[in-house]
Amino acid sequence: MRARPSMSRAERAQMAMMLEVCAYPKPGNVDRCHDYSDTRLEHFLASTIFARPAFDAAERTGGRVGSLIREAVMLTNNHSGGNTHFGAFILLFPLILGGDIEGARRIVAGTDVADAIEFYAAFGLTEVRMGKSDDLDVNDPTSVAAIRERGMTLADIMAYSANRDMVAREWTNGFALTRRCADLLHEHGPGRQAIVAAFLDLLATEPDTFIAKKHGDTVAEQTMRCAAGVLRGEHDLAAFDAECVRDGINPGSIADITIAGLYVALGEGWQWDS
Incomplete structure (x- = not known):
């Protein structure tokens, strides 16, 4: 068999985003079998294309993580599907x-106040839910002044949010769930079903903070228990998926971590098309 050329980092990022949204069934989330009324599969796939210039810039010339996140958000706002x-x-x-993950930890440790301000500008371009207790409101101009006054780096911003946002928590725990997801993908083997299995494993053990922000902690914990029941064979996966879609319960944060896990696993030789 002819050896495959290695993917660039930008290609791996695009591939991870595409593979995550196309895998099914992932309870409650947009996939190839169902959309939401305001966000469809095509919107997620469009984002994988629109984000490429920012990925290329990060790989080829480096840059500051805050400004790169802002650039990617601006690029992917070029569709009507909202934040994807x-x-x-x-x-x-x-x-x-x-x-890699070790290098990502160094990037996190090297962030500064300018990164934090750029990130808040990016945040303001999205429709991401904020917790009711957040006093650094992206819609409040005084928040940027507060960040400057406190000398908060982007790593500080993530630490500030970590107890209520599992994506931010990855910045404070060394990308622990990202690493775990990549390991799960290797464990479950190649192909689409490994993505579903890894997603379910995470959902069964981690209350999704996107669900918690939208529906409350009780629903997030109940969703976690239902996923665990699916893994134990007590509940049907398709029925669980349908219930989540019906109730608007979408584990968006675990989807984001799954994308990061796919990125890492692809770089370690995990095969998506076997």
Whole structure:
């Protein structure tokens, strides 16, 4: 068999985004079998294309993680489907800039106040839900002044949000769930079903913070328990998926972490098309 050419970091980022959204069934999330009324599969696929210039810039010339996240958000706002990959960008750009998880940790440690301000500008371009207790409101101009006054780096911003946002928490725990997801993909083997299996494994053990922001902690924990029941054979996966879609329960944060895990696993030789 002819050896495959290795993918660039930018290609791996695009491939990870595409593979995550196309895998099915992933309970509650947009996939090739169902859309939401305001966001469809095509919107997610469009984002994988529109984001490429920012990925290329990160790989070829480096740059600051805050400005790269902002550029990616601006590029992917070029469709009507709203925010599709903001959380994924938060995880992918340190990985692209750093090369791997260890390098991503160094990128996180090297962020500064300018990165934090650029990130808040990017945040303001999205429709991402904020917690009710957030006093650094992206819609409040005084928040940027507060960031400057406190000297908060982007790593500080993530630490500030980590207890209520599992994507931000990845920046504070060394990308632990990203690493776990990549390991799960290797464990479950090649192909689409490994993505579903890894996604379910995470959903069964981690309350999704996107669900918690939208529906409350109780629903997030109940969703986690239902996913665990699916893994134990107590519940039907298709029925669980249908219930989540019906109730608007979408584990968006675990989807973002799955994208990051796919990026890492692809760089380690995991095969998506076997």
